[in-house]
Amino acid sequence: LFVGLVGAALLAADGAITPAVSVLSAVEGLETRLPSLKPAVVPIAVGIMIGIFWLQRRGTGRIGALFGPIVLVWFASIAAIGLPWIVAQPQVLMAVDPRHAIHFLRHGHEGYFVLGAVVLSVTGAEAVYADLGHFGRHPIRVGWFAVVFPALLVSYLGQCAYLLAHEGEKIVSPFYQMVPPALLYPMIGLATLAAIVASQALISGLYS
Numbered sequence: 001l002f003v004g005l006v007g008a009a010l011l012a013a014d015g016a017i018t019p020a021v022s023v024l025s026a027v028e029g030l031e032t033r034l035p036s037l038k039p040a041v042v043p044i045a046v047g048i049m050i051g052i053f054w055l056q057r058r059g060t061g062r063i064g065a066l067f068g069p070i071v072l073v074w075f076a077s078i079a080a081i082g083l084p085w086i087v088a089q090p091q092v093l094m095a096v097d098p099r100h101a102i103h104f105l106r107h108g109h110e111g112y113f114v115l116g117a118v119v120l121s122v123t124g125a126e127a128v129y130a131d132l133g134h135f136g137r138h139p140i141r142v143g144w145f146a147v148v149f150p151a152l153l154v155s156y157l158g159q160c161a162y163l164l165a166h167e168g169e170k171i172v173s174p175f176y177q178m179v180p181p182a183l184l185y186p187m188i189g190l191a192t193l194a195a196i197v198a199s200q201a202l203i204s205g206l207y208s
Contacts, residue, residue, distance in 0.1 A: 007129075015206040017197030023048050029188040032176045048173040048192065052199050067197045074194040075151035081178050082158020088162035096153075131205055165203065 024045040030037045047095070086092060103109040132140055159174040172178060179187045 010109075011202070015202040018202055019052065019195075020045070022195035022198050023192065026191040027186065029173065029176045029184070029191060032173050033181075033184055040192075044189060048196065049199075050202070052196055056203065067200060070190075070193045071197055072147065074190055074197075075147050077190060078155040078175075079151040081175075081187075082155040082161075085158040085161035085165065085178060089164045089171065092108055092157050092161040092164060095157060095160060131201060132206055133206070 024041070026047070027041050030041060030044075062092045104114075128140060128144070155175075158178060162174050162178050163171060176184065176187070
């Protein structure tokens with residue numbers, strides 16, 4: 001019972017912060033092209049969050065059927081954007097060697113603060129466990145290893161490669177700055193939809 005309560009508390013805490021932060025970070029892409037829109041970012045994010053909760057009365061089944069294709073397009077897109085930069089900077093593939101992480105954490109306490117800063121990259125884990133009850137183990141495993149994990153790995157390595165290629169320059173948002181200018185606004189829209197899907201996964205998991 002105690003372990004179950006701790007798990008539920010983790011999911012509740014994650015569910016409180018992740019939807020807001022995810023939607024906000026997606027909408028912040030507008031600033032990379034039009035800094036004058038910065039004052040509108042928070043009101044837009046708040047409006048989207050209100051819309052997400054307004055949709056809950058329609059039931060999670062219908063919402064899931066609507067959001068599924070969006071997830072596939074999102075992961076395919078982030079992989080496609082990251083891959084050319086990995087090809088241009090192949091040395092970034094050495095990042096998968098765990099010895100670099102061990103070396104980083106052994107020298108000073110700064111590494112642990114960095115881990116705290118990037119914690120949002122793993123906060124979806126609780127939602128995955130909650131969604132196991134909806135879909136079972138097999139679909140979750142196939143979805144993770146066939147789509148989600150490869151796409152995320154390529155995207156993160158692509159961002160690292162972009163930073164290596166632009167060393168010394170001021171980089172505000174490597175993800176959005178990797179996107180070709182003509183595709184920036186469609187990617188911001190897709191990122192916002194993906195953030196809504198992530199928010200929905202946590203909301204559904206928390207309800208269940």
